[in-house]
Each structure stands twice: as structure tokens, then as C-alpha cells.
Amino acid sequence: MQIRNSSDWRDALPFELPVAAADAVPGDPTRCAGCGPESEPWPREALWVVKHRHPTNPAGFVRFYCADHKPTPKLAPAPAAAPERARRTRAASSAAPRKVAAPTIPERPAVFCPDCFVQVPATGVCGMCGTQVF
Template sequence: MKITGSSDWREDLPFDVPVLVADLVPGEPTRCSECGIASEPRDRTELWAVKRRNPKSHAGVVRFHCALHLPPPPAPVESEPDARLRRSTARAARAAAPRRPVVPERIAPVCPTCFVEVPPTGVCGMCGERVA
């Protein structure tokens, strides 16, 4: 079985570009999707159709918006050369950043009798022997 999308006016609509609804689908006044069902129907010359990408539909979703609720255009997609340049610049900045000095690990003395690490006081916690 082959699943296909429907064939109607929404297929030809470009993604993320507002188009006047009156130019697409003539008909009776309708509502803005953001204003909701309680709002008054608006003339189709006052509404914009915007097709957005949707993870559940490869064909996208079309919503009608009034001028007040018209969504902003999507952020521009960064080209691969620009992304590569940004990553290399960030990598160079990290490499040029001053590094903290490496502090060698303190070697703690070991009690010759118990073979346990002696605290900074120099007295073994197990047998009480003083270790220098």
C-alpha cells in the first residue's frame, strides 16, 4: 500500500511565506487561527495563509492569521561554510585561552607499619606512629 498526500491548493503553497487567503481560496469570511473561535469572522482579504513545517506531516500545516498574529519569518538557516568558519573560530578561541597551571598531585606519606595514608598532621590514624 502506498500512502500519498492529498492533492489540493496547499501543495503549491511555499513554506513560511505569507500569502493572502483571498488569492488562494475564495469563499466566505473565516477566522484567524490565533484569535480563536470566539472571534468574529474576517474577510479573506484580511487574512494570511502561512504553511509551516510539521514533524507529523511532510506536507506541512497551513494556518490562517490576521495581521496582528502573523508569525515572524523563520530564522535563516546557517550555510555549511559559515557553520564551519564559526566552529573553527570558536576552536581557535578556546586554544588561545589561558590555561590554568597543572598542580601536581600531593603525594601523601604512608605509615610503614599499617601501610595506610597518613593525614597532614603526620600521625597515623591506625597505630598513632609519627611519620615524617
């Protein structure tokens, strides 16, 4: 049995990117995750919502933040570094000696007993009736 998450407004949020809470989900005032549970609730217009990645839940989890505690968005690495690295690995792999693949041994064709119609092992003797098959 596989447990699935229900679909709601959190699915539309991008991971690790702050979004205005009033735009994402309007509603009642709520507390900032950075201020703590004893703080006063903030109006949704003053909060940011961030969907974080979770190690065991692919849907992630959502937290509300005030402007003071809003995390900075995590940007993807620059794409210019990837082609250079690929060029280096290609050059290194072309300079290295190539291994020759081991020769493949063809499989023995399947032999069937003419009386029992079962496959005969490599010994040539049928396991059902004992007939010698060549």
C-alpha cells in the same frame, strides 16, 4: 500500503512564509487561528495563510491569521557562517593523525562440486554428495 495526500492549493504554499489568503485561496470569510473559535470571521482580504511544518506529516498544515497574529517569517541562517565552519573542520581534520585502514583479507574463491554443481563450504566436502573437492 502507503497513504498519499491529494494535491490541492496547499501544495503551492511555501513553508513558514505568510501569503495573502485572498491570493492563495479566495473564498468565504474564515476565522483567525490566533483569535480563537469564538471570534468573528474575517474576510479573506484581511487574512494571511501560513503553511507550518508537521513532525509526522510531510505536507504540513495550514492556518489562517489576521494581521495582529500573523507570524514572522523564519529566515534561513546566513550562508557566510557555513564556509568558515567548513574551513575549521578541514584544518582540524588535516592536523589529526590519519588512521591506516585495516588490511583486507581476500575472499576464498567459490568452489563448486563437479557432480552436484553446488558451492562447497570451506571444509572441502560437498554437503549434497559427500565428495571431497580441492
